[in-house]
Amino acid sequence: MKNNGHTPVLNTAETAVRNGNGFHKNGQHGLNGLIIVPEIDITTADERRVKDLQKVYDTKFKPTPAYKATMPDMQNTSENRGTAVTIQHVGIHNFKVPMRVMTRDGGSQQVHCSITGTVSLDAYKKGINMSRIMRTFYEYDESELTPQTLQNVVTSYLENLESSSARIAIAFDYPLLQESLRSGLAGYQYYPVVLETSVTPDQGVRQFIHLDFVYSSACPCSYELSVHANLTRGVAAVPHSQRSVAKISVEYNDGFWIEDLVDISREALQTETQVMVKREDEQAFAELNAANLKFVEDAVRLLYEGLDKDGRIADFRIFASHKESLHSHDAISVLVKGVPGGFNAYLEPFTYRSVPT
Template sequence: MISTKLKRVYDPTFTISDDYKASLPDLQNGPASLIEGANVPIQQVGISNFKLPLKFPRPDGELITLETSVDGYVGLEADKKGINMSRIIRSFYKFKNEVFHLEKLREVLKTYKKDLDTHSGYLRLSFNYPIIQESLRSELEGYQYYNVALEGALDNRDNFRMFMHLDFEYSSACPCSYELSEHAKDSRDVAAIPHSQRSIASVTVELDEELFVEDLVAICREALQTETQVMVKREDEQAFAEMNAAYQKFVEDAARLVYEELDEQEQVVDFVVRCVHMESLHSHDAVSRICKGVPGGLR
């Protein structure tokens, strides 16, 4: 029960002195005796989805500012109750005016390790990245947006690993449906339309040198060919239909096509690809997942 003698008024004029600040309770930095549960290390503890506008470089040197969702974590050793969560944000804000790329994450994570007195750190920046896409035949153009994430991990020996994630949307025309449609036309003179569906290739690559988002998009375009379109007139829709017929693919084909392109990239150390065809024939999705196969790597 709250004492009736306590003041129930917020005083905006109250000034914090150093002595008063030092007197504030600090349970998270308390002794190990305060730990609840098993006294064991925690691999990642921190804050997810704090947002701010960050600058990213284009291949031509242009800078683009994007609303970015940040996940920041550090490792917590045994015998430590917790971390100062607000330092995750405060440490990151030291870099808020800088240009972000994968190597920049190394700097932020070193700051995390220093500011939070921890042995490891992890950082993920997620954003929607716009790239101008030209229409297939009408000479129009529009912004295609890609779900992208940059990820960095720094271990207790300051070994740094960097990753890029991309969701690439494409159309997948079913080869089986195409052949069955052609059979109906040829054998019975019956009109039939093969089915296709919007599909997504979720690609994660581990890199040993910088890669632009545009580069990873170009790799996926080369592999899959049938990227969904932004600006479409009738001539573009016809071109897209022709393209789908020329590049029919099962979900297994899609995964192997992306594998083939990624495996040729020297800066790509490891990768995993998950293709999802959101079926128009079935009420369920078709999924294929493939990885480079590096021992102990991405799965």
């Protein structure tokens, strides 16, 4: 019988299938209690053609415009799955590009960037052209990393992906030279930073800096108890302190730099962890911690004071975590400026697991 491409074809090969009593329903007996039935090939003609294709990569093939016009484009199909709703963010996360970021003193610094680019997607559209997120960014990869560069990127995202909202976030470690406390040495402290720019129809362009600032927190309670043991019983005791982190997010106006946020953090907390340390530096750090005892509540309030008085900062959020050396748990605190429609004190889901320092 001729096959039309969809009708199952009987294969000439035969398969032995065991029947409990050695007989088929029609009583036909097979060899040794087996019945002989034909094997059925249920593949279609199109499926067999695909199966028979050569698995060869043609290094000489060059697609012509006419050929590319025949290629399927699933993003532009109207067949959506799930509920047809607007998606706030869709794009690419963690693609890597080396760039030079402009520094406060007018120079530039080479950094290795991890980039997240997203746009909104209207309810009637199936998807975005993901490659345009990366291709658009690469139009600016030789530009210095500045607020204006990021604004240009998100504007291009709106145009190239026909979206109403766009966002770019660039993460990197920013090196700044830190002098030791007393020995005269110096070493590079690396600050995890994210530069973010977003544009939306209702809020326009917004610019953010996110910074992780690592410091030491010596417990005021533990210090007083240690002194009490020293004075009343002549017993040596050491107050507990621990490495701590403040995750600071600021929305800023033009003219605000990463270095400015680091300076504010250093001035507010005083006890930043050290890079280069000799004995005299270690002693100095012990004295510095004693002079700047702080609970996690103190840490966020000190940072609030420093951030709130800088007129270039429109809004901010502070999340502090003290990795307690006395306890088997962390102490955390969140504080926001309180701008209507701005940052909120919501605890991000990552908080429920662990806060890396």
